[in-house]
Amino acid sequence: MVCFVLDPEFKDLAAKASVPAQALENYTESGLPDAAAALCFLIATRDAAKALDLARRLRAGTDPGLKPIYLLSPLGASVEQLCDGVVATPAEAWDKALGTTRLFSELDPAGLADSRNDVYRLLGFLYARPDYTLVPSGTWQAEKIYTYPLAEALLEQADDTIATLVQRKLLAPTQLVDRLRHCPKCDGPHLNYIDTCPNCAGIDIAQKPFLHCFTCGHVSPEERFFSQDKLVCPQCATALRHIGADYDRPLENFQCNGCGHVFVDPQVTARCLHCHQVSAPDALIARPVQAFKLTDQGRLSARTGDVEDVFSMLDSLNNVSRAYFESILDWLLALCRRHKEEQFSLVAVRIANVVELTDRIGRAQVRSLMDEFVRRVRELIRTTDLTTRTSQHTLWLLLPKTHAAGQQTVRERIMGLRSGDDSGLRLVTVGFHAPSQMIAGERAKMLLARLEGEIGE
Ligand SMILES: [Zn+2]
Ligand SMILES: [Zn+2]
Ligand SMILES: [Zn+2]
Structure with missing residues (x-):
């Protein structure tokens, strides 16, 4: 049904609606409307402040948060960017909401209902609204000047979530809105x-x-x-x-x-x-402010559910944090510069098709492939080898005292874990050996970024 939240002057509209409707007048006292039964919400008021407060509270709720919210009259950008548009009649809201709901039905309901899963909830919100653009809104009162009001209303950690999705190429910039300069000490833009x-x-x-x-x-x-x-x-x-x-x-x-x-x-x-x-002005950090849209990869990722849990299976290897991994790598690089005989190797493994595979053969099947993969990798590595996983879903193996030929063997064995056809994991590897491939002055962070670039998308 269409759930009305309205001012008394719109009472007739709810009563005469040609679609199932429930009207709520004193929402401020009775709390939020019961979202479970609502297909969408229709905010019928001419009071922009009241509408904004209500839209924010609906978006912040786990269940109502993702549902379409319509307005009966234009109430200004600050309200409208939290809503799904202005409609003339309850029937129009009903029709539009059916389309959005149909798209939601293609997604993983458990992921959408998990209030801690900001990443998936934002993916889902955008998936169900193919034309929606996440637009930043700037105001001098805001500490960071620009915020993404919809994401702020919907999620606990809006900035981090958007950054994660951009890094994973699930969101792409559509428009450069502004460029801010930030303080190099505290990152403040004022x-x-x-x-x-x-x-x-x-x-x-x-x-x-x-x-x-x-x-x-x-x-x-x-x-x-x-x-x-x-x-x-x-x-x-x-x-x-x-x-x-x-x-x-x-x-x-x-x-x-x-x-x-x-x-x-x-x-x-x-x-x-x-x-x-x-x-000095040239010491300031310039950063673009952009509007974002869901990418094709993002749409696919929304449909297959959050694959983070699949990748997290890699963490059961000899995994250490990225920072610790980098510090050990820096130490080994420094050692190797002094004593050329202190050689070591580094191998990066990318599992390139988890999302596509999940779409094709299902999550349970992918989990068991991944389980098998992790078990076999564990057999390959020694207790002295370290592994880490970056946000780009690349698995890194640090192999102390391993020469170039040994590294090649490890890579071949990893590649041997693939199945012959395309029903299994698609693996891509890249290797590095020190001292033979060391670049003067290159530190761990740069080395990892360089190899991550080589291993591709
Ligand atoms: Zn500062
Ligand atoms: Zn003179
Ligand atoms: Zn002077």
């Missing part, structure tokens, strides 16, 4: 740009017309050249009659009231209004 004296860094500077005496080369503010209504150089006392012949206007036209320094261009500095750090 900055005050101020012109300062390049000599003493004081802010008390003034722009003045200047003159330049050709006879002695003196440069000073114009006011110092006035002497009984004539222009006379304050240094050499020459009377200046003809511009271009006796004097001209130099480029310098700023003077510091603090130290007297005369200059052409003031120095611009940025003072952070969050932490008071003063930075």
